Amino acid sequence: MIDSNGYRKNVGIILCNSKNELLICKRYNENSWQFPQGGFKENENAESAMYRELFEEIGLRKNDVTILGKTKDWLKYDLPKKYQRKTGSKLCLGQKQIWFLLRLSSDESNINLKKSKKPEFDDWEWVLEKRPLEEVISFKKNVYADALRELMPIIKN
Numbered sequence: 001m002i003d004s005n006g007y008r009k010n011v012g013i014i015l016c017n018s019k020n021e022l023l024i025c026k027r028y029n030e031n032s033w034q035f036p037q038g039g040f041k042e043n044e045n046a047e048s049a050m051y052r053e054l055f056e057e058i059g060l061r062k063n064d065v066t067i068l069g070k071t072k073d074w075l076k077y078d079l080p081k082k083y084q085r086k087t088g089s090k091l092c093l094g095q096k097q098i099w100f101l102l103r104l105s106s107d108e109s110n111i112n113l114k115k116s117k118k119p120e121f122d123d124w125e126w127v128l129e130k131r132p133l134e135e136v137i138s139f140k141k142n143v144y145a146d147a148l149r150e151l152m153p154i155i156k157n
Helices: 046-058 131-135 138-156
Strands: 007-016 022-027 037-039 065-070 075-078 085-087 090-092 094-104 121-127
Touching: 007 046, 007 138, 022 046, 022 131, 037 046, 046 065, 046 094, 046 121, 065 138, 075 138, 094 138, 131 138
Parallel strands: 007 094
Antiparallel strands: 007 022, 007 037, 022 121, 065 094, 075 094, 085 090
């Protein structure tokens, strides 16, 4: 679902554990780490897209997590030309994302990267807040910084 400005609607997921460490995942067969994220399907709202992506990408269900917060507005990033793709007749110039902060409320053994027929990730780990900014691909850094700046105070209080 690409809007009139060329941005694909997307959700981002920041999952924390009881120690307030954050889950980052390694992209399948790459040396690239990121938070789980994914696009909306037709007729989905942000929360339903987030729960679907949560299950598809890391195998967790609604009862495995608690929503602690979400960003008030869309956060946007532009894709470098080499990553821009046409969807139907529209060129995707970037992503606009609503970010969710979740707390894992079940056991971490429920994390399963192989729920999808085509897994996006092949490894994961719990990290401190600064690590995702060090690991994520450069064109996503500002959105990560904005999402963390807005949402991390929820768990620091």
